[in-house]
Amino acid sequence: MTHKFDTLAVHAGAEPDPVTGAVAPPIQLSTTFVHGNAEGLSYQRDDHPTQRRLETALATLEGGGRALAFASGMAAVAALLDTLQRGQRVVVPEDCYAGTRGYVTEVLPERGVEVTTVDTTDPDAVRGACADGVALLWVESPSNPRLRISDLAELAGIAHAHGARLACDNTFATPVLQRPLELGADVVMHSTTKYLGGHSDVLGGALVFARNDDFAEHVAARRLLTGAILSPFSAWLTLRGCRSLSARMALHCANARKVAGFLARHPAMERVNFPGLPDHPNHAVAARQMHDFGAMLSVELRGGHDAALAFARNTKIFTNATSLGGCESLIEHRASSEGAHSHSPPGLVRMSVGLEDADDLIADLAQALELP
Ligand SMILES: Cc1ncc(COP(=O)(O)O)c(C=O)c1O
Numbered sequence: 001m002t003h004k005f006d007t008l009a010v011h012a013g014a015e016p017d018p019v020t021g022a023v024a025p026p027i028q029l030s031t032t033f034v035h036g037n038a039e040g041l042s043y044q045r046d047d048h049p050t051q052r053r054l055e056t057a058l059a060t061l062e063g064g065g066r067a068l069a070f071a072s073g074m075a076a077v078a079a080l081l082d083t084l085q086r087g088q089r090v091v092v093p094e095d096c097y098a099g100t101r102g103y104v105t106e107v108l109p110e111r112g113v114e115v116t117t118v119d120t121t122d123p124d125a126v127r128g129a130c131a132d133g134v135a136l137l138w139v140e141s142p143s144n145p146r147l148r149i150s151d152l153a154e155l156a157g158i159a160h161a162h163g164a165r166l167a168c169d170n171t172f173a174t175p176v177l178q179r180p181l182e183l184g185a186d187v188v189m190h191s192t193t194k195y196l197g198g199h200s201d202v203l204g205g206a207l208v209f210a211r212n213d214d215f216a217e218h219v220a221a222r223r224l225l226t227g228a229i230l231s232p233f234s235a236w237l238t239l240r241g242c243r244s245l246s247a248r249m250a251l252h253c254a255n256a257r258k259v260a261g262f263l264a265r266h267p268a269m270e271r272v273n274f275p276g277l278p279d280h281p282n283h284a285v286a287a288r289q290m291h292d293f294g295a296m297l298s299v300e301l302r303g304g305h306d307a308a309l310a311f312a313r314n315t316k317i318f319t320n321a322t323s324l325g326g327c328e329s330l331i332e333h334r335a336s337s338e339g340a341h342s343h344s345p346p347g348l349v350r351m352s353v354g355l356e357d358a359d360d361l362i363a364d365l366a367q368a369l370e371l372p
Contacts (some may be wrong), residue, residue, distance in 0.1 A: 005061070005176070006246045013057030013239055025053055027236040046224050050235040057242045058196075058206050061175040062188050065212035068220055069204060069235060073171065073191025074099050075228035076205030078107075079219055080167055080187060081136075086112035088135035093120040093150070095143040097169065097191075098338040104138075105341065120150040121282055123158065130162045139185075140169040141178075142286070145298045145334045145350045147273040149282035152289055156184025165215075171195070171325075176249040178290045181210045194325030198241035198248055201326075202234050248327075248355065252295035255361060256353040260297050262362045268307065268369050270347065271300040295353040296324060298334070305346035309333050312349050314368035317360055324352035329361055 014025045028049040033041035051069050058067035070076040104115045118129040120139045137159040141150040159166040167187040168180035174195045192204035209216040260274035275286035276293030301307040318331040330352040334344040
């Protein structure tokens with residue numbers, strides 16, 4: 001029997017413990033396992049039962065052949081980018097998480113990997129960037145922090161025409177809203193620290209591969225050598241988050257739509273970056289490839305840097321803090337927290353819309369915009 005997504009989200013990897021009958025998935029803390037055991041387990045840095053459960057859940061949710069969990073989103077980013085060899089090229093988006101940009105601009109060139117940056121919302125520009133050869137096309141959609149949307153099916157076609165892989169950072173959308181592997185991507189990356197964990201209390205990352213092939217096995221073997229696995233407790237918390245993901249995303253999205261509508265009408269705003277707004281430049285692509293528009297948005301204030309800082313400081317329900325995807329709404333002046341690798345406009349404020357009452361959130365933003 002095939003089940004629908006919401007059913008899979010609750011049950012994948014979360015089957016009752018066959019030994020004790022415990023309904024809630026157990027945490028297994030042992031670092032070592034008796035040789036010759038039926039599960040083929042050996043040592044925690046290689047593989048462990050709680051991480052296995054989470055990886056089953058992640059592969060199921062993304063529709064992949066294999067998932068690997070990592071100690072953080074950046075460990076997952078690095079594990080994938082480190083498969084590139086000297087002389088190979090990676091094409092990366094102009095707008096993406098500052099940590100990813102830091103890795104491709106600081107680390108990869110030291111290893112002789114060519115890096116080309118391009119606007120991935122423009123397929124012709126991507127074709128041009130790939131013309132001289134490419135091994136990996138990296139995309140983040142929606143992107144951080146400008147909420148740009150790239151056409152994943154079209155980018156998969158371009159990557160494959162060049163014999164390259166398409167990797168998609170699906171952190172903002174989650175598999176509830178977007179399944180890149182179904183659109184042709186070869187690998188999905190997550191910072192599970194965000195919506196999948198869902199409660200701002202667990203760091204983690206993941207790669208989900210379309211196929212359980214030699215490439216996935218190579219990355220798994222490197223994870224054993226580099227050691228960036230997820231701890232049992234972190235794997236357990238993340239699996240718990242996955243089980244309520246669908247329900248949380250529905251409320252996140254509904255709240256964000258209301259907040260974006262309010263901000264789009266507010267005279268202090270120069271621009272509201274939210275793919276659900278009909279005048280967003282990539283709205284049509286988002287409507288086609290996403291089930292809903294997510295709960296991340298950013299705004300650019302007419303008053304620039306100072307107005308943006310004041311706005312982020314003046315909210316009372318939205319907490320002025322970095323990160324995203326938890327129950328609580330967060331707000332931050334992005335350039336201030338991105339540091340050296342920031343490309344964010346000085347007047348940009350990013351918001352993660354949480355699970356509070358939407359009217360309370362809107363009232364909070366309204367009062368913050370009135371204060372000096
Ligand atoms: C889109 C995106 N990708 C990757 C990361 C890195 O994840 P982590 O902080 O779990 O290392 C982040 C973190 O904010 C992110 O927003």
